[in-house]
Amino acid sequence: MSAQTEVIPSETARKQAYEAGKLAKRLRHQVGQAVADFNMIEDGDKVMVCLSGGKDSYTMLDILLSLQAKAPVRFELIAVNLDQKQPGFPEHVLPQYLTERGVPFHIIEQDTYSTVTRVIPEGKTMCSLCSRLRRGALYHWAAANGVTKIALGHHRDDLLGTFFLNLFYQGSLKAMPPKLRSDDGRHVVIRPLAYCKESDIAEYATYRQFPIIPCNLCGSQENLQRKAVSQMMHEWERQHPGRSETMFRALGNVAPSQLADRQLFDFASLGSREGAARADVHGWLAGNEGDNH
Numbered sequence: 001m002s003a004q005t006e007v008i009p010s011e012t013a014r015k016q017a018y019e020a021g022k023l024a025k026r027l028r029h030q031v032g033q034a035v036a037d038f039n040m041i042e043d044g045d046k047v048m049v050c051l052s053g054g055k056d057s058y059t060m061l062d063i064l065l066s067l068q069a070k071a072p073v074r075f076e077l078i079a080v081n082l083d084q085k086q087p088g089f090p091e092h093v094l095p096q097y098l099t100e101r102g103v104p105f106h107i108i109e110q111d112t113y114s115t116v117t118r119v120i121p122e123g124k125t126m127c128s129l130c131s132r133l134r135r136g137a138l139y140h141w142a143a144a145n146g147v148t149k150i151a152l153g154h155h156r157d158d159l160l161g162t163f164f165l166n167l168f169y170q171g172s173l174k175a176m177p178p179k180l181r182s183d184d185g186r187h188v189v190i191r192p193l194a195y196c197k198e199s200d201i202a203e204y205a206t207y208r209q210f211p212i213i214p215c216n217l218c219g220s221q222e223n224l225q226r227k228a229v230s231q232m233m234h235e236w237e238r239q240h241p242g243r244s245e246t247m248f249r250a251l252g253n254v255a256p257s258q259l260a261d262r263q264l265f266d267f268a269s270l271g272s273r274e275g276a277a278r279a280d281v282h283g284w285l286a287g288n289e290g291d292n293h
């Protein structure tokens, strides 16, 4: 082997390591920023990191662990996975990974797979019921174990995708918030990857060689609407790089007076002289009613 051929791989490796370092720094910065902007984690929190075995949740755990080591506040992290008893689920993978990394964890075993396949007709998408059952199991465990924050691995493109799904199919302007209180009021859910783009996460997961568990074990059909929205966003990003970031910024830059939601902005009082306008209208209506007689 010539001296020249030996140099090329090491140069490539150095470049790769440099790029990976930049990527890790960017992700840590974005997670730190989201955590600070939305006050996601406070001193004394017990944060349950929901770990599915996909690239997003591995990345979330990895970045939260590095932030935990440097954060000025003290908080606890516990990784929790729900083993839904899907056929072929490699149940040793997560415990092995978490043990090796020294991360406290718990595996909830609950056969939601049988319930979902029994209730949902064959060929229909099972995700809606599956997610509800999964959420129920995780929230239940959180309540019984003193968890103060539940961390989910949704990223910027999930938040944006949900925004478009609601816009196109529900006629409402709402996305997936970086932080929310659960419907039953008992839990605070946080999404530390809210500022991170999916392609960065995918690259990071590859670089870190997380032992990914495939997400198609259940055999469910993909949600076609979500798939269409995702393709639309990819195409936009391809044709107009940076568009997703601009659209995401819009979610935090809302002008209620420039929309048409009367609950959000008091259009009725606009221009009224301390209610005089309304009184005028009522008086005018009353007068007209009288004219009709």
Ligand code: SF4
Binding pocket: 126, 127, 128, 130, 131, 215, 218, 219, 220
């Ligand atoms: S893809 Fe499968 S495991 Fe994931 S939410 Fe849908 S039904 Fe559940």
